Amino acid sequence: MTQVQNAQYAVAVVSRLFEEREIAHDTFAPALRVPDILRRVAQARDELIERFGPLQSVVPSAKGAMLLFRAASIPARISFDTDGRVGGLYFETPRHEPLDRSAALSLFNSKPGRKAIYVQRDGSEWLSYNQDVPLAVGSAFKLLVYEEVLRRVRNGSLAWTDIAHITQCSASFGGIFDRWPIETGLTLSSLCNAMIAASDNTSTDVLIDLLGRSTLERLSPRNRPFLKTREMFLLKFGLGRHLARRFLDGQIRSKRRILRAMTDWPVHEQPTGFDPAPGIEWFFTARELVQLIERVHTGQAFQVSGGPFDGEYETVSFKAGREPGVINYTLRAEHSGVVVTCSATWNNDGGVDEDDFAEIVKGTVAGCFGYRLGL
Template identity: 35%
Template structure:
């Protein structure tokens, strides 16, 4: 269910707060009375978003998802239903009933069955890997043994190594380490902005690594555990790069070092790692466009990721951030995803209300900017099908 990227999937303006007399009715009106009227919106909203753009977004949703059916309340927002799917929405009104905030989230397509859900993944350009396991048996697969770049989903390997060390009594969740400057990486995350020497438990590092995909937290744990210990879980990724090392290698200013690294074997690559530690991080803006040095990544098959997430699925930190998973649709969930320009992976380990255990891992790579919202939409639709299976 592709939504035009120029609309960025969202129409978001938050400029005023107040009472909300009837947000559900205001949302319904947008789909039942056309065209939208300027008097429905606050002046501050209209300064940012013209009425014509509101109509354009709604028309695009209807073109992709079919006839409008209705609106219902869900959690802290609403869901707009269509013939072919539904769209979570957030709306806020001022005390006079004018719309001050309007947000349409990633659509959740409604598929007729598993085969239709899988068809969308097959049609994607580039390389795609998908694996659906049900109670340990393969229910569906698309190149499930092909290693592809998975972004921050590699942090599942670090968490497995940590959990193994804790169970063996070598470390403890309550163990405290002081934040070191050499651990600081680029966002995502928050720890890169914390003061050096801040005391942090291993549990906090792990929770931030999984829930916020905090790069500094993952590099800290990689250092505490030791690269060789984590590599027992990292498959072909040897040496397993820290996020800081990967960012430095991707920096165009270090192109010569990158060429040496790519030509080297594993032993020679390990010898180059101290050189990376001496170089500064590139600016974060380097990674806001298209793919940068895609050869420098973490490569896992979806089958490997299913094994990794199953090993830590029962840890409570795995459910802090459910990602595209709808918690109410599942009895229990564990989720980790990863992305960078040209790369996206979504991996979940789920227990249905019928008692079935699923792993659903999907990866997409291409040498251009990906329509991540479309991929997430396909994944969400697949999960809805699985949640209803008996």
């Protein structure tokens, strides 16, 4: 088949997969004709329809076909064997339909709890709601740590090849370096890449110790004492849970005494359950995070992954923050000469749904760019 005929055939096959309730076995190559594969294809199809509404049309694309749903467009990569049967099928990241400002705010405000969003297009405000209200942002605070590292590398006081070591005081929970041996040495570049691209917590705490807690407190006075991630885990999930209320109610000196007492406590010994303790967090406004991502977006750590925005724009610098009851997305995206920066935060003690949140933020960013992606 010619390239045009192949594209038309891909459209016909994908359309049939969505039109027919039961997927015909002979649609797929013999190696894929097993019940589990067919079930998974049907499940993926049904989940896409549930999330994005009815399929409206299918059009050719360079890699196979573009599925146009009511709320998103989704590229599908498809390959065929010599007999024209499906040999491979992959649905790529959804590209959301643009939301105008009123629709974005309406959807955002439909969520329970406390919310904030700030969006700029080419440096000018495009959308704002509670943009100067400090909210819990989880790991998005790591942008501040990264900015200070970048500043010191640029002034020559640190170098990307410098080595810092994991210590008992910086070993934290979760991430790439979880449970790595104490005294393991890592370059500054590796630590920053892990902190930003994988939100690694041990690398973050090594960097906080390297930079100094007092330095970060000067940069963000609201967050005093400036917590390491291991300290948050100890107070909310671990051996320090019985100290959480005293920490929240205490003055700054009392809080610092509690942190000193927990300096070398093992972070992986966790009682069952956790104390939500919403006050034990890092607090930033949406405007502050937009300003931060604008200052640090050229850093090499953002080249690793664009998170849920991967592949949607020409360049993406992205950082998320996630905890029970907390979600934040902060990003800077550039496409066709337009720059959009956005920070959105949702706090709710009853829990947050990241899938819903992601769809609203993606639609808002697409709306700020002002055109439908992927066509």
